[in-house]
Amino acid sequence: MNSRWFWTLLLLCWPAELLFAAEKVRLQLKWQHGFQFAGYYAAEQQGYYEQAGLKVELVAATPGLKVLDEVIAGRAQFGVGTSSLLLDYAKGQDVRLLANVFQHSALVLLARPTAAEPDIQALRGQKVMLESGAEELQAYLSREGLTAQDYQLIAHRTSLPDLINGQVAAISAYSSNEPLILQQAGVAFYQFTPRSAGIDFYGDNLFTSNKLWQKKPELVEKFRAASLRGWSYAMQHPAEVIEYMQQRYPTDTSRAMLLAEAAAMQSLLQTDLIEPGYINQERWQHIASVYQQQGLLSAVPDLAGFLYQASMPIDLTWVLIALLVLLGLLLALALLAYITQVNRRLHQLLAQKRQQQSWQHVRSQILQQLLRDETAPNELMTTVLQLLQQFRPSYHPILLLDRHKELPQIVHVDLTAAGWADMQHRIAVFGDDCDTPGLNVLRIPQLGNPSPAFSDAAVGQLQFCAFPLQGDCGQIPGVLLVWQAQSFQTQDYDVLSDVGSMVAIGLERQRNREALKQSEARHRLLTDHASDVIWTMDLVGNITYISPSVQRQRGFTAEEVMQQHVSEALTADSAQLVWNQMLQATALVAAGKPYPEFVADLEQPHKNGGTVWSEVKTAGIYNEAGEFIGVVGVARDLTERRKTEQQMRYMAQHDSLTGLPNRALFMDRLHQALTYCSRHQRQLAVLLLDLNKFKPVNDEYGHAAGDELLKATGESLRKLLRASDTVARLGGDEFVVLLPQLESPLEVGRVAEKITAALSQPFALSMATVQIGCSIGQALFPDDGSDADQLIRIADEQMYQQKQLRQQSR
CATH class of the missing domain: 3.30.450 (Beta-Lactamase)
Incomplete structure (x- = not known):
């Protein structure tokens, strides 16, 4: 065969996207890699970008990076941003919105509990840490009556320890993952959402520059379509996309946490109700009005140059009309021939059909009666x-x-x-x-x-x-x-x-x-008289049956509970745990796997206003066709057992005399602090102190006086230190202090001086007023040691040297 013909046939048969080099583009993410960007991973995994002739690089954000600057400067062609893009557009920035991925913003405020009930007013006068682009949270605080002068705004450092350690009263966070991290760590918190005040913004919006939009509209259209296909696939196959993420973009987040994040994102994206990326112009008008009310916009801008509009197709109307006319003629001829043939058969079957219709009507009536x-x-x-x-x-x-x-x-x-x-x-x-x-x-x-x-x-x-x-x-x-x-x-x-x-x-x-009927009566007799609470629930969380024993456990009658949704029958944390399990169980059963065993301790509201704890075990309910239709569960009251466990846990971790943390709890906190400081290149200090003249007090006034002195010493140390610091009693008259986050090594000396001065003051005991002192040894990480044992040993040696010097100076 002639080589020219061979290469011509090869070019005609070979896929076009393989004949030309893929165009390289960059997507700048607004955060580090996580399920928050699952749609873009899925588009890459499933080859949607490749099919569109694109080679996409997904770039994670670094601290202090502004996504809009990367796109405008041309270092990235596309970016992910919040609804504050509208403010940038109003300021004249070259920005074009392509898709609203999150139909509801995931931005929330997380705060440490300071009262029995959540109250946003508790942030007045406190430090609040907000990330870049969180103007909707500022609008929410303003709508709740908190102006910028009512709280101290702190730049966000993309970490939770500042909230956990009490450095700030509240931080901005994503409702899809950071509350789950706090729950897993056992940290109590309150969650405030702008939606409670009528501020419902979009979140994680895909955008580009108007310059690229005008210069390469085909490129923008291809990238947008491939990305939205990726989002549809990701929300339908979260487990598969997570596996790809962990191989291609590994993070410290566990698979279970990523699955829980995927479940939490369902209500934010709402891909089961509307197509991904849906843009509502009236809702953007509402967002602009909120910004204007808060003084962030002087006037509502014209959104025509901001919102996505599909590019106009080439007008091929005349070609389509000609093809339709030709196709119509061919169909008419074929239909005429078909009708002629069918009419012959219809005349033959009509008489039989009339007879059959008469019997089928009667037969249907007979079946209805039966x-x-x-x-x-x-x-x-x-x-x-x-x-x-x-x-x-x-x-x-x-x-x-x-x-x-x-x-x-x-x-x-x-x-x-x-x-x-x-x-x-x-x-x-x-x-x-x-x-x-x-x-x-x-x-x-x-x-x-x-x-x-x-x-x-x-x-x-x-x-x-x-x-x-x-x-x-x-x-x-x-x-x-x-x-x-x-x-x-x-x-x-x-x-x-x-x-x-x-x-x-x-x-x-x-x-x-x-x-x-007889079988149901027997089963109802058993469930109605069971000491545990037996209940059933459908797949949308409605309680379909509950045994009367629920009144003994929760104070509500069975009729009252039957009117409740699972979100009302449980506290918020327990309801979220059950709902996540339901989503995972539904996905497993849909994949042909058995219903997973679920055993958990859940907290439920009591009619008297308190809560009770129950151990809940569940199993799946299937109909005659083998379809998964609900859940049956048994709940056993755990209130007294949990109280006992909490008391035992406290006793195991605290000194019985002073109530301070004991050696085991102190070492656990020291290891955690070392891990954090190693990762973030911070310093910490360990102070080991021993009381002077304690033995004479014990010998002269008895052990009761010694115990009273130890308790007074522990209380004095507790008042001197910060909430983020830890003071523990190691045994006898020996105490230890952990300073977990130091701005300067000089802080250690100042704290040691404060402790020395405080313990040198007279202590008024029941039997007498005594005056003691203390010897303090200190060790600094990482200068003096790299692990817990080294730091304690060095601090102990310094304390011993100080005690010897004090004795020699007498």
């Missing part, structure tokens, strides 16, 4: 046989049933004595088909007129047809007997056989329904 649960068996069978005779007035149906003790005698035969004797003679042949002699006979009179008596017809002139009931003959034996004056045809046999089968099914269903 499905009625409230009708007694005798009334039900009477109605069914009346419908049969209405369909064929020549039919005279009779239902022969055995088992008089199990199935009621429906209707007595209304015949003359001669007619009854003739009937017994005619049906004697069917007596062998039943368990016992003496059949109960049901005769249906002709509608409108009495049925002709058997005595009026000569023997041999009536035609009989019998159909055994096609059920369990050991349970429902019987025969459907029909007589008429003319002969039976094939069509009659088909109809009557069908009716016999339906009657048998109807009688079996009636019997099974009675058995089911």
